[in-house]
Amino acid sequence: MTINFDKDATVPAAKPWYRHLYVQVLVAIILGVIVGHFWPATGEALKPLGDGFIKLIKMIIAPVIFLTIVTGIAGMRDLRRVGRVALKAFAYFLFFSTLALIVGLVVANVVRPGEGLNIDPSTLDTSQIGDYSAQAHDTTLTGFLLDIIPDTFLSALTAGHILQTLLASILFGIALALVGDRGTKILDLLNQLSLVMFRLVAIIMAIAPVGAFGAMAFTIGKYGIGTLANLATLVATFYATALFFVLVVLGTVAKLAGFSIFRLIAYLKAELLLVLGTSSSESALPSLIEKLERAGCPKSIVGLVVPTGYSFNLDGTNIYMTLAALFIAQATGVHLSLGEQLLLLSVAMLSSKGAAGVTGAGFITLAATLSIVPSVPVAGMALILGIDRFMSECRSLTNFIGNAVATVVVTRWENALDREQFDAALAGELPSVDRLDPAEIAA
Numbered sequence: 001m002t003i004n005f006d007k008d009a010t011v012p013a014a015k016p017w018y019r020h021l022y023v024q025v026l027v028a029i030i031l032g033v034i035v036g037h038f039w040p041a042t043g044e045a046l047k048p049l050g051d052g053f054i055k056l057i058k059m060i061i062a063p064v065i066f067l068t069i070v071t072g073i074a075g076m077r078d079l080r081r082v083g084r085v086a087l088k089a090f091a092y093f094l095f096f097s098t099l100a101l102i103v104g105l106v107v108a109n110v111v112r113p114g115e116g117l118n119i120d121p122s123t124l125d126t127s128q129i130g131d132y133s134a135q136a137h138d139t140t141l142t143g144f145l146l147d148i149i150p151d152t153f154l155s156a157l158t159a160g161h162i163l164q165t166l167l168a169s170i171l172f173g174i175a176l177a178l179v180g181d182r183g184t185k186i187l188d189l190l191n192q193l194s195l196v197m198f199r200l201v202a203i204i205m206a207i208a209p210v211g212a213f214g215a216m217a218f219t220i221g222k223y224g225i226g227t228l229a230n231l232a233t234l235v236a237t238f239y240a241t242a243l244f245f246v247l248v249v250l251g252t253v254a255k256l257a258g259f260s261i262f263r264l265i266a267y268l269k270a271e272l273l274l275v276l277g278t279s280s281s282e283s284a285l286p287s288l289i290e291k292l293e294r295a296g297c298p299k300s301i302v303g304l305v306v307p308t309g310y311s312f313n314l315d316g317t318n319i320y321m322t323l324a325a326l327f328i329a330q331a332t333g334v335h336l337s338l339g340e341q342l343l344l345l346s347v348a349m350l351s352s353k354g355a356a357g358v359t360g361a362g363f364i365t366l367a368a369t370l371s372i373v374p375s376v377p378v379a380g381m382a383l384i385l386g387i388d389r390f391m392s393e394c395r396s397l398t399n400f401i402g403n404a405v406a407t408v409v410v411t412r413w414e415n416a417l418d419r420e421q422f423d424a425a426l427a428g429e430l431p432s433v434d435r436l437d438p439a440e441i442a443a
Helices: 021-038 040-045 047-076 079-111 127-138 141-147 162-205 208-223 226-230 232-256 261-267 269-278 281-294 299-312 315-331 338-354 361-372 378-383 388-413 419-426 438-442
Strands: none
Touching (some): 021 040, 021 208, 040 208, 047 281, 079 232, 162 299, 232 261, 232 315, 281 299, 299 388, 315 388
């Protein structure tokens, strides 16, 4: 999908405030909290609304990724550039994912949110964490690498595994580029399919407020706002740490790359509210791809960096893992030496990749990490099970912003950012995605 930007074009008149998607999602979240708090049974019963919306989004993720990557690579034709972009993206992911782990480790040692609880692990009810532990044991680095390869080419587009879709898309895009002019008709067809697919994205996003309402009503109805009070120190520490990472660490990166993190967040406000409401960064993946393209990032770079980042650039999840692991150790009276903490960090680096793409990855990767580091009792995970849902929202938001920043930074490294269009997008001078007509998208 290509959207041309004309600085002299007249921006369409703004819609009334209540018709903007981000306003509707925000209202839906507030209503969900109210329903879940005052009528918890009703809130729990609304879970299918959130689940249904997430399933609709997952239904289109594979074709969106496939079409974006294939048309981007085949249209670029320069395969050396594809390799260069991938190398830069992975270098960025490795550095900042590791930095996120270190930040979580440092904060846990300074704030010590679990100190003084003096909990005996043998008194904890571990029945509810059995499934997570089982999935963690089944998730190994070798198994993860082999699982990237799909059983068939078509299954890569139907299994719902982002990395399998990514691999198949890259290989198909490379093959189509190598075919040369003989593949022009196929490329034209895929470009036309992209227009249809992004129109479908717009249709599904129209019901985002319904999904956010159902998901939030369920969360509050099942776990209750009072759940937060029991472990308020850990929740507050995690949210403050994630906020620090986004505004200070990523904010510094953004400033060095020549843009404001605050303006980028404002530009993506509708998607961020959707992630908040559904506790899933995947719910906004197609829209993120579309918005970054509209902001002047080339399709070829967006298509490579965003889907890959969803598996390898999990800043929020990494902060959560080291912070939660040390919280459990402190709460259960386990003293970890510097060497043991470094071992914990090393294992977390691997396990965070090994469980990529798995539902509930944050809790699963924590279980995988603790099962390999015997000093910290896995049973301690029962302490944070009740509040994990609330923390998953912050994990998803941080992951989402981290991937948006990564895409813009890699685009800048490639000197491929359309600066005029990017500045206009962040300044709000482009028409918002939710009020584009099909003719405008096709233009």
